[in-house]
Amino acid sequence: MSQAEHIRWFRGAAPYINAFRGKTFVIVISGEMLRSKLFEHLIHDIALCHHLGIRLLLVHGSREQIDDRLREAGIESRFHRNMRISEKSAMPVILQAIHDARSSIEARLSMGLPNTPMSGSDISVISGNFVTGMPLGVIDGIDMQYSGKPRSIDCEALRELLPRHIPLLSPLGYSRSGELFNLPSEELAAEVAIQLGAEKLIFFSRDYIRRDRSDQFSTAECLQLIASGEASDSLQALLGHAVHAVQQGVERVHIIDSTLDGALLQELFTREGAGMMVTNRFYEGLRQASIDDIGGILELIQPLERAGALIPRSREQLELDIDHFLVIEKDGMIVGCIACIPDAEARIGEIACLAVHPEFRNAGFGEQLLAAAEEQARKAGLERLYILTTRTSHWFLEHGYQPASLEMLPQGRQRRYNEARKSIIMSKTLD
Ligand SMILES: CC(C)(COP(=O)(O)OP(=O)(O)OC[C@H]1O[C@@H](n2cnc3c(N)ncnc32)[C@H](O)[C@@H]1OP(=O)(O)O)[C@@H](O)C(=O)NCCC(=O)NCCS
Known part of the structure; x- marks a missing residue:
């Protein structure tokens, strides 16, 4: 990029920087993203957004990490309707995989060596028992065991943290009886975004749909995409969460290209974007x-x-x-x-x-x-x-x-x- 282009780009980003300061964005870092070679750059971009005054809450997934750990332990991964059946005997392994995933994000966000993009960035990441969960129960006659869904979220505590810290939620729900449930990170993120009244919920995915006319999709268009089978299974699931979140008041849900370096910044700070956006605020401006x-x-x-x-x-x-x-x-x-x-x-x-x-x-x-x-x-x-x-x-x-x-x-x-x-x-x- 020439110096002139650099300056043009920076000027072009200025209105977005202004508009986003103090806004709450919930970002999902999937297990796949954690493994990607772009993960380190994504963390730098997240740190940059934090320093620009965006209130970030991260939710991480661990599907791939859990699969790996179970394989190593000689335990078969079982799924029903694309949801993991978290068996009691497998829970220690599952918890270990989730713990490792969380630690790797915390470690990256703590880096601050001179001459690196994170130099001088002092970020405090906070994890905790903000989410209570409950069992999914029996679905189609299959006991989902320790696979759960969010029951309640301590938004008051999260809101207090957001102006200064980055809360990091693991896909876990604590129960009153002291048990832990494995939650789907996308569903958890959507619930958190809804309950916090977040301006944006952001997913990363290999699959997304671009079209010439506009990368904005209304919830009605998303439902059509789901019904038509045009979207892959994983995109259909994300679109389902996106529709739910937008219908419940989240302004915009972004599904960003997980294979593109800098996609988060491109989506947030340029007109071209780097994925698709679901919103019903199309004409509200x-x-x-x-x-x-x-x-x-x-x-x-x-x-x-x-x-x-x-x-x-x-x-x-x-x-x-x-x-x-x-x-x-x-x-x-x-x-x-x-x-x-x-x-x-x-x-x-x-x-x-x-x-x-x-x-x-x-x-x-x-x-x-x-x-x-x-x-x-x-x-x-x-x-x-x-x-x-x-x-x-x-x-x-x-x-x-x-x-x-x-x-x-x-x-x-x-x-x-x-x-x-x-x-x-x-x-x-x-x-
Ligand atoms: C004219 C203008 C305002 C249209 O804005 P827009 O948001 O793209 O308009 P819409 O999305 O409502 O309509 C787009 C359709 O109009 C068509 N269209 C655009 N400009 C056209 C033109 N000059 N003549 C005929 N059709 C035109 C597009 O091909 C598109 O058709 P499609 O739906 O079949 O693909 C925009 O092109 C513009 O700003 N032009 C430059 C300024 C200008 O000429 N203003 C008018 C001054 S009198």
């Missing part, structure tokens, strides 16, 4: 603009103005018109905007300055901005809207706008029509 958005709007529209797609608009003009703007904000960034400038007397309004950031196009943002602007125009009593466009006439045609003549514009606007630009005039009657 649409809102009325305020004076504080002017910088963000300028950043969005200036490249389009330079390219001739939008008529140049000064900061002063923007300030005057700001009450007529709607914006879409995503993770603290303005990624779309539109203005509807009314001529209340003539009951007509101009749709202007419609722009969607190139990396967020073809995901319906443009359509949604237009629909919202039209709705506002209706509410304001306007009967007709018009638009002057050089390159987007077909898009407007598809949204119910018809070619119109100069005479239908309000007199003042007719006078300001730029003959040289040869914009096509289109209009729509509001019903």
